[in-house]
Amino acid sequence: MFYEVIIPAAGKGTRMKAGKNKLFLTLFDIPLIVYTLRVFEQDPACRRIILPINMDEKAEFDRIIAEYSFQKPIKLIQGGAERQDSVYNGLQAVNEEEGFVLVHDGARPFIQLVQIAALVKAASKSGSAILAVPVKDTIKKVRDNTVLETVERSSLWAVQTPQAFRISLLKKAHAEARKKGLLGTDEASLIENMGLEVSVIEGNYDNIKITTPEDIFFAEAILRKNK
Ligand SMILES: Nc1ccn([C@@H]2O[C@H](COP(=O)(O)OP(=O)(O)OP(=O)(O)O)[C@@H](O)[C@H]2O)c(=O)n1
Numbered sequence: 001m002f003y004e005v006i007i008p009a010a011g012k013g014t015r016m017k018a019g020k021n022k023l024f025l026t027l028f029d030i031p032l033i034v035y036t037l038r039v040f041e042q043d044p045a046c047r048r049i050i051l052p053i054n055m056d057e058k059a060e061f062d063r064i065i066a067e068y069s070f071q072k073p074i075k076l077i078q079g080g081a082e083r084q085d086s087v088y089n090g091l092q093a094v095n096e097e098e099g100f101v102l103v104h105d106g107a108r109p110f111i112q113l114v115q116i117a118a119l120v121k122a123a124s125k126s127g128s129a130i131l132a133v134p135v136k137d138t139i140k141k142v143r144d145n146t147v148l149e150t151v152e153r154s155s156l157w158a159v160q161t162p163q164a165f166r167i168s169l170l171k172k173a174h175a176e177a178r179k180k181g182l183l184g185t186d187e188a189s190l191i192e193n194m195g196l197e198v199s200v201i202e203g204n205y206d207n208i209k210i211t212t213p214e215d216i217f218f219a220e221a222i223l224r225k226n227k
């Protein structure tokens with residue numbers, strides 16, 4: 001099953017406190033975004049990469065793409081104010097109506113091909129599929145530094161990317177969200193908003209999103225572990 005992947009890469013990396021797009025930070029001297037791009041470069045099922053970026057950073061992305069000799073088509077497009085806007089803009093570059101599209105955070109460099117294959121297979125059946133891992137911590141709702149309630153942990157999963165969708169379904173969900181002014185933190189929530197089923201495939205805990213400064217150290221530990 002072939003697919004195109006949208007890799008949102010237009011964020012500011014505010015929580016990383018690096019003063020620049022965290023995707024340009026290096027892990028053992030290689031930019032974070034290179035690790036993510038390499039996975040899809042190596043996946044024969046991936047036909048094309050669509051990269052929503054801040055066009056002010058285009059020269060840096062062009063330099064990285066040239067330096068690391070990516071051969072697969074990578075289409076740079078303008079990202080948006082929110083991650084959802086960047087993905088929406090990316091969808092406008094997906095020409096087909098049939099087939100599948102994946103959305104994967106540029107900030108998740110450790111996705112593995114075997115997980116992508118399982119995800120696409122699940123999406124081919126249900127139309128929508130996400131990777132997630134069971135929550136390990138106790139989760140509580142808190143307000144004003146006071147516990148409101150403890151959330152039953154057995155049904156809680158920490159959601160990751162990629163998320164895989166039938167193209168027509170995701171386009172409809174984004175259009176519906178725009179109409180309703182709905183802003184979700186992932187694509188699956190827009191599908192759920194339409195009352196549609198989303199399959200969940202268990203991923204692994206290595207597939208972290210590099211978000212805050214300590215994640216760089218976790219990332220380098222994962223790279224050392226997987227060498
Ligand atoms: N307007 C945005 C915001 C985020 N992203 C991308 O979406 C992914 C996940 O977002 P996140 O981890 O939140 O990245 P940032 O938005 O850069 O981080 P922060 O929220 O700390 O600023 C990242 O690859 C980021 O580049 C994007 O393409 N467009």
Ligand SMILES: C[C@](O)(CO)[C@H](O)COP(=O)(O)O
Nearest residue numbers: 083105159160161185186209
């Ligand atoms: C899509 C996501 O990675 C699933 O966990 C997450 O919601 C992205 O959140 P962010 O704040 O945009 O990084």
